[in-house]
Amino acid sequence: xxxxxxxxxxxxxxxxxxxxxxxxxxxxxxxxxxxxxxxxxxxxxxxxxxxxxxxxxxxxxxxxxxxxxxxxxxxxxxxxxxxxxxxxxxxxxxxxxxxxxxxxxxxxxxxxxxxxxxxxxxxxxxxxxxxxxxxxxxxxxxxxxxxxxx
Ligand code: AMP
Numbered sequence: 001x002x003x004x005x006x007x008x009x010x011x012x013x014x015x016x017x018x019x020x021x022x023x024x025x026x027x028x029x030x031x032x033x034x035x036x037x038x039x040x041x042x043x044x045x046x047x048x049x050x051x052x053x054x055x056x057x058x059x060x061x062x063x064x065x066x067x068x069x070x071x072x073x074x075x076x077x078x079x080x081x082x083x084x085x086x087x088x089x090x091x092x093x094x095x096x097x098x099x100x101x102x103x104x105x106x107x108x109x110x111x112x113x114x115x116x117x118x119x120x121x122x123x124x125x126x127x128x129x130x131x132x133x134x135x136x137x138x139x140x141x142x143x144x145x146x147x148x149x150x
Pocket of ligand 1: 017018019040045062082
């Protein structure tokens with residue numbers, strides 16, 4: 001995984017999905033001084049943002065090019081897609097990478113089998129299934145092994 005310095009004078013992060021994870025990310029990145037826009041198709045979702053959130057919100061389906069254009073995604077230094085649907089996150093990540101040439105693209109994927117495919121396209125993935133498995137194994141004291149995805 002290539003590491004980028006998070007903040008720079010022209011940083012602009014587009015977050016897709018204002019669920020528990022998206023809202024939390026938006027709150028922490030905004031609190032650390034980042035320029036953020038968060039997109040969700042459900043306007044009620046923005047109620048999860050903290051009162052101190054200083055970024056923008058945009059209501060719309062992020063799989064639509066018009067919505068991504070309205071978010072000025074082409075100016076983004078990072079795009080993070082964390083909706084509850086792998087297909088949506090994959091589509092947004094691919095649009096960000098291929099159509100808008102965004103360097104830093106991160107997608108949440110529930111299905112660990114999809115992960116390696118996206119690394120080839122330069123899309124970083126975060127898989128809650130794998131992270132939870134690792135954490136539970138650690139709590140149980142299970143020794144680390146190289147396990148092939150099922
Ligand atoms: P959670 O399950 O708590 O991580 O929430 C996922 C969020 O993603 C919800 O607020 C959904 O409304 C949002 N979401 C799902 N699909 C889309 C989409 N195509 N465009 C924008 N937001 C979406």
